Amino acid sequence: MLSLTRRRLMLAAFGAAxxxxxxxxxxxxxxAARRAALSVQDRADIARAExxxxxxxxxxxxxxxxxxxxxxxxxxxxxxxxxxxxxQYDPPSPMLVVADGTFLIVHDKELGEPSxxxxxxxxxxxxVRENAKLDGKDLTVTRVARMPGVLHIxxxxxxxxxxxxxxxxxxxxxxxxxxxxxxxAQGIVxxxxxxxxxxxxxxxxxxxEFKDPxxxxxxLRDN
Numbered sequence: 755m756l757s758l759t760r761r762r763l764m765l766a767a768f769g770a771a772x773x774x775x776x777x778x779x780x781x782x783x784x785x786a787a788r789r790a791a792l793s794v795q796d797r798a799d800i801a802r803a804e805x806x807x808x809x810x811x812x813x814x815x816x817x818x819x820x821x822x823x824x825x826x827x828x829x830x831x832x833x834x835x836x837x838x839x840x841x842q843y844d845p846p847s848p849m850l851v852v853a854d855g856t857f858l859i860v861h862d863k864e865l866g867e868p869s870x871x872x873x874x875x876x877x878x879x880x881x882v883r884e885n886a887k888l889d890g891k892d893l894t895v896t897r898v899a900r901m902p903g904v905l906h907i908x909x910x911x912x913x914x915x916x917x918x919x920x921x922x923x924x925x926x927x928x929x930x931x932x933x934x935x936x937x938x939a940q941g942i943v944x945x946x947x948x949x950x951x952x953x954x955x956x957x958x959x960x961x962x963e964f965k966d967p968x969x970x971x972x973x974l975r976d977n
Contacts, residue, residue, distance in 0.1 A: 782912065785912045789894065789895075800888055800895055804886050810953055815831050822944055827844070836883060849863075852964045866967075880893065893910070921937075
């Protein structure tokens with residue numbers, strides 16, 4: 755049971771409660787109303803955030819994840835846009851999350867069997883898609899909040915806002931992504947904070963490859 759809970763929390767860390775790259779549905783009128791309520795300053799700040807995300811080609815950072823039950827995990831995050839990301843959790847965590855350009859792969863070594871989720875159906879796609887758009891056809895910004903030195907942008911899935919929300923937190927000086935926070939449909943909050951971030955690095959493409967450790971075992975079993 756703990757392993758299943760851990761997997762759900764890892765997915766939540768990427769905002770799995772929110773699906774990206776989905777077609778707009780019956781809530782398009784609601785989304786239009788939300789967009790009409792955005793101020794000129796809100797729109798400018800959303801554009802700044804989109805420009806920043808689109809300017810990042812590669813990123814390496816340490817991260818601290820705090821789950822809804824208060825448990826913590828640390829590790830190293832790697833991002834290579836478009837389409838690739840890796841969350842390498844520090845031991846003793848058995849988790850590894852890799853976005854390989856097609857799938858978001860969640861592997862819990864204790865469970866053994868990795869999960870393959872189409873990248874376009876997860877909000878990990880928000881961070882690694884070729885053209886980051888926070889307020890567009892599939893996602894709708896619900897709130898822009900400004901605090902001293904910090905900008906918060908909250909968004910939901912346009913077609914199903916009740917699934918939860920994703921908040922991206924940016925520092926102002928320098929302007930950079932520092933945190934993402936997810937509230938899922940059950941109200942469970944998961945926060946991932948980035949620190950010691952470096953951008954523009956040359957990253958090994960093998961970081962974004964996933965080799966299923968069960969593959970060889972399956973072949974032997976089939977034979």
